[in-house]
Amino acid sequence: xPLVEVRELQMHFPLGGLPALLARLRGLPAPVVRAVQSxxxxxxxxxxxxxxxxxxxxKSTVARCLLRLLDPTAGSIRYDGTEIATLDxxxxxxxxxNIQMVFQxxxxxxxxxxxxxxxxEEALLLHTALDAADRRARVDGVLEEVGLGRELADRHxxxxxxxxxxxxxxxxxxxxxPRFVVLDEPTSALDVSLRSRIILxxxxxxxxxxxxxxxxxxxxxxxxxxxxxxxVMYLGVIVELAETGELxxxxxxxxxxxxxxxxxxxxxxxxxxxxxxxxxxxxxMELPSGCPLRGRCPIEQPVCAEPRRSGKxxxxxxxxxxxx
Amino acid sequence: MQTSAxxxxxxxxxxxxxxxxxxxxxxxxxxxxxxxxxxLAAIFAPWIAPYPPDAxxxxxxxxxxxxxxxxxxxxxxxxxxxxxxxxxxxxxxxAFAATAAAVVIGxxxxxxxxxxxxxxxxxAMRPVDAIMAFxxxxxxxxxxxxxxxxxxxVAIAISITQVPSxxxxxxxxxxxxxxxxxxxxxRTVGNPTWRIVLIHLLPNCMxxxxxxxxxxxxxxxxxxxxxSFIGLGxxxxxxxxxxxxxxxxxxxxxxxxxxxxxxxxxxxxxxxAFNLVGDGLRDFLDPRMRGIR
Numbered sequence: 001x002p003l004v005e006v007r008e009l010q011m012h013f014p015l016g017g018l019p020a021l022l023a024r025l026r027g028l029p030a031p032v033v034r035a036v037q038s039x040x041x042x043x044x045x046x047x048x049x050x051x052x053x054x055x056x057x058x059k060s061t062v063a064r065c066l067l068r069l070l071d072p073t074a075g076s077i078r079y080d081g082t083e084i085a086t087l088d089x090x091x092x093x094x095x096x097x098n099i100q101m102v103f104q105x106x107x108x109x110x111x112x113x114x115x116x117x118x119x120x121e122e123a124l125l126l127h128t129a130l131d132a133a134d135r136r137a138r139v140d141g142v143l144e145e146v147g148l149g150r151e152l153a154d155r156h157x158x159x160x161x162x163x164x165x166x167x168x169x170x171x172x173x174x175x176x177x178p179r180f181v182v183l184d185e186p187t188s189a190l191d192v193s194l195r196s197r198i199i200l201x202x203x204x205x206x207x208x209x210x211x212x213x214x215x216x217x218x219x220x221x222x223x224x225x226x227x228x229x230x231x232v233m234y235l236g237v238i239v240e241l242a243e244t245g246e247l248x249x250x251x252x253x254x255x256x257x258x259x260x261x262x263x264x265x266x267x268x269x270x271x272x273x274x275x276x277x278x279x280x281x282x283x284x285m286e287l288p289s290g291c292p293l294r295g296r297c298p299i300e301q302p303v304c305a306e307p308r309r310s311g312k313x314x315x316x317x318x319x320x321x322x323x324x
Numbered sequence: 325m326q327t328s329a330x331x332x333x334x335x336x337x338x339x340x341x342x343x344x345x346x347x348x349x350x351x352x353x354x355x356x357x358x359x360x361x362x363x364l365a366a367i368f369a370p371w372i373a374p375y376p377p378d379a380x381x382x383x384x385x386x387x388x389x390x391x392x393x394x395x396x397x398x399x400x401x402x403x404x405x406x407x408x409x410x411x412x413x414x415x416x417x418x419a420f421a422a423t424a425a426a427v428v429i430g431x432x433x434x435x436x437x438x439x440x441x442x443x444x445x446x447x448a449m450r451p452v453d454a455i456m457a458f459x460x461x462x463x464x465x466x467x468x469x470x471x472x473x474x475x476x477x478v479a480i481a482i483s484i485t486q487v488p489s490x491x492x493x494x495x496x497x498x499x500x501x502x503x504x505x506x507x508x509x510x511r512t513v514g515n516p517t518w519r520i521v522l523i524h525l526l527p528n529c530m531x532x533x534x535x536x537x538x539x540x541x542x543x544x545x546x547x548x549x550x551x552s553f554i555g556l557g558x559x560x561x562x563x564x565x566x567x568x569x570x571x572x573x574x575x576x577x578x579x580x581x582x583x584x585x586x587x588x589x590x591x592x593x594x595x596x597a598f599n600l601v602g603d604g605l606r607d608f609l610d611p612r613m614r615g616i617r
Contacts, residue, residue, distance in 0.1 A: 067512050089517075096514035108505040113527045126514045172513065 001081070002042035003212050004066070004180055009075035009085075011036040011061050015285070033284050035061040037236035037292075038075070043180065048206060048213040050227035050244070052220065052259070054281065058236040059216045060104070063182045066214065067101050068092050079180065097127035097176035104185040106165035110157040116143070116168045117153040123175040138175070146171045146201060163194040167201070174205060182214045187222060195219075199226060220263050224248060232256045235292040236284060241318040252319045254297045291322060299323050352604025355597040362594055366412035373406035377563045386580055396582035398571065404582065407563035408590050414564050415594070418475060419544035422482035427537050429483070430490025431526065437491070438498025439521050445495070452488045460485040464547050468556045478557045482544045493536055497529035531609035535602055542598035549591050565591045 012032040014020070019031050036058040043049045051059050064070045066077060068084060077085040079099060084092060103109035110119060117139055124135045143153055146167040157165055166186060173181050183202065187195040199222055206213060217223050223230055224244060231241040232255060240253040251257045254275070261275040277296040288294040290305040297304065303322045365372055381401030388396050395404035437448045455463070467481035501507065502525060510524040551557030552566030553573075560567050565587045572584025 064508075067508075069508050069511055093514050093516070096512065101509075101512045103505050103509055105505055109509045111506045111510070111524050111528070114524075122515070123513045169509075172509070 003045045003047075003080060004043040004214070005076070005078040006042070006062075006066070007040050007076040007078075009036055009039045009062065009065060009077065010034075010073045011058070011065055011070060012073045031285060034236050034287060035284060036065070036072075037287075039233070039236070039238055041231050041238065041241060043212050043214055045179070045212055046206070046210045047229070048215050048227045050215045050217060050223040050230045051233055052217055052223055052230060053233035054218060054259075056281065056284070057233045058284075059233055060184055062233075063101065063184045063214065063216055066182055067099060094127075097123070098178045099180050099182075100173035100176070100178040101182040101184060102166075102169050102173050102186045105189050106162055106169055107157065107189075109169055110165055112157055115154050115156055116148065116160065116171075119168060120171045120175050123172055127176045139171075142171045142175050143168075145205070146174070162190055163198065166190060166194075166198055170198075170201065170205070174209070174211070177209065178211070180212045180214070182216070184216045185218070186215075188217070188219065195222065202226065220248075220260065232259065235281065235287060237292060237320065238318070239293070239320045243317075246317065252317065252324045253321050254299055254323070255293055291320075293321075349604045349607065352600050352607075355600035355604070358593065358597040359601060362412055362597075363416060365409050366416050369409045369413055373403075373409045375403040375406040377407045377410035378402060378561055386575075388580075389582055395586045396580070398568075398583055399575070404568075404586055407568060408565070408587060411563040411565050411568060411587070411590070412594075414475065414558065414562065415545055415548065415591075418479045418548055418558075419482070419541055422479040422544050422548075423486065423537055423541050425479070425483045426486035426540070427490055427533065430487040431494040431529070431533060433487070434491040434494030435498055435521050435526050435529070438495035439502050439517075439525065441499060441502075445499075449492075449495070452491055455485075455488045456492070460543075461547060461550060464551060465554075465556055468551055473551075473556055473559060475558060478548055478551060481551070482547050485547065486540055486544065489540070490533065490536060493532055494526075494529050497532065498525060501525050501528055535606040535609060538598055538605055539602035542595040542602070545591065545595050545598070 012034050015031045015033060023029065023031050039058070039062055041049060041051075051062065053059050061070065065072045065085070068087065068089075072085050075085060076083060079095060082095070084095060084099075087095075114122075120139045120142055121135050124130055124138055128135075130138060139153065140150055143150065148164060148167050148171065152160065152164060157168070160168065166189075170186075186202065187198050190198060202213070203226060205211060213226075215223065215226055227244050229241065230244050230247045231238045232247075232253065233239070234255045240247065240251070240256045242252075247256065248260060251260050255277070257275045258277045275298065277293070278298070279296050282288060282295070290307060291297070291300075294300060294304050301323060306322070379402060381397070384393065384397050384401040385399055386397060387393055387401075390396070393403050393405070395408065397403055398407075433448075437445050464481040464485050467484055468477055471477040471480065498521075507520060507525060510520045515524065548557055549564070549566030549569065552559075552564050553570045555570070558564040558567055560571065568587035569584050569591070572580070572582075572587060575583045
C-alpha cells in the first residue's frame, strides 16, 4: 500500500481585482489561475519520487497542498490511508510530525531570531512529551546526524553558511522521525560544490530511516541520482510518470523528450536527439484546449485539440499524449 | 513610510554592535545620555532636589535666579529646580506607561488583524483609519474631559491616541512577514496559530516598533504637558511641567520670565532627546531609511 496517494489534485487560485469584476459584469465564471489542474501519483514507503518541470508548472503548489499550507480546490490526498486534503488544522496537527518539508531557500525558511537549536527543538516540543534534557540530547543527535557540530547549535541563521543553514532545515524536518518528507528544490539555492554533499546526506538519511521523499527539482542530474521514479509536470498536469532509468533512456512524451534533450552533455561530438519546443509556456490563466502542449509541440496533429483522455499506461508507464 | 522590501530577514544585532553603532552617532548618543540623566534625576529626586517640591516660603516668593534658588521661585516661594526635578517623575512615568500600554495593545491587535488579513483586515482597519484621521490632541482632550482628569485617565487618553499608529505599523509588517518562508516552515512543523504569531512573527516586527515607540515617547510627553497646560491633565498643586508652564505663563506680563522658561525648556529638551534617539535608532535598525524623514 502506498504511503501517500494523491488523486486528481486541483488547486485554483481565484483572481481578484478588475478582471474578476469585468467577468462578473459579463456573467462569465470568475477567472482563476489553474496552478494545478489534475495531478495523481503515489509514493511508496521508502521511495523517492521526483517531480520535475520548469518554473511555474505547479510543482511547489503541489508540495504546499501536501503540507496543507494551501487548501486544495478539489481532489484527494491520502497519507497512510487518512484523507488529509480536507482536514482542519487541529486534526492535521498530530499528523504533521510524520509529514515534513525542506524548503527551497535555506535562508528565508529559518526564523532570523531563533538559534538552530531552538528551531530543531521546537518540533520536539510540539510533538513529543520529552523533557528538556531529553530534547537537548535528541537535538544534539539530530544535528550531528545532518553534519552540524555541537558548537553551531547555538548560532543564529546569519552566523551560519548556506550549506549549514540547509542542514538546519533538514534537521528540523527529520527531528520528529517523520515518514514522508517533501523536498522542495532543496539544493537550487546552494553552490554547486555543496549540492552533492546535501544530496548525499539526504540519500543516507532516507536509507537509514526508511524515509519517503517527494523530491521537487528542475535539476535532472540530481533527479537521476536520487529518484526511483520521476513524474514530469507541465502546466499543472503530470504528462509522464516512469521509472528513472526508463524515463531517461526512452522518454515518450514530447515534453519529456524536450526536457531531456535540453540537458547539456559535456561531449562536443555526441549525437543527440534534437527536440525543441516552440514558443513560450502559456499563462495558466489561458490554457490551450485539449493537450496543454498544443501550439508548442513539434509532433502535433489535429487529434491533439480533443480533450485528452486521463492519461494511459504504455509499457507500464503513464504518458498523457494522444500521439504516443 | 515603511518601504521595507521583502529582502532577506535582518539578523538580530548583537549588543556589542549596537553599542558601537550608537557611539558612532554622537547626536543620538548625547540625547540618550540626556534621557538617562533625566531618568536618574527623576528616580533619585528626593536626594537630588535641594528643597521639597511643595515647601512654600512666603518670604522667598517670586525670586529670580540666584545661588539659593538656581531656577528661581514661584508665587508661593516654592523652589523651581526642585519642582522641575520632581515633575520629571510624573511626566516620564505617565508617558512611559501610556506608550507601553499602547505598544502592547496596538501590536497585539495589529498582529491578529495583519495575520488574519482578508475581510477581517478590511473591516477592522476602518475604525482605525477613522481614529487616525481625527486630530490626536483633540481626541486626548475629549477622552480626559469624558473620563475626568486623574493621572491614570491622562495616561489612558494618551494611550488611546497612540494605539492606532502601532496597530497599523504591526499590521503592515505582519502582512509582509506572514508570507515569508519561515512562517510556512513554522506552520509545517505544527505550530498553533498563536505560537506562529507571538513567537515566530511578532519578534521579527520589533525594529520598526522600537523606533516608533521611542518617537512616540516624545509625543506622549508633549500631549501630556499640553493637556495639563490647558487644565485638562494633571492638576495643580502637583508639580508637572505642563502645569508649571501654565502657572508661569500667567506671570509673563509681570516679568517673572524664569517661571515659564525653565519648565518649558525641560519639556523641549526631553522631547527633543527622545526624537533624536528615535531617529538614531531608525538609522541604526534600518539603514535603508537613512536620510529619509
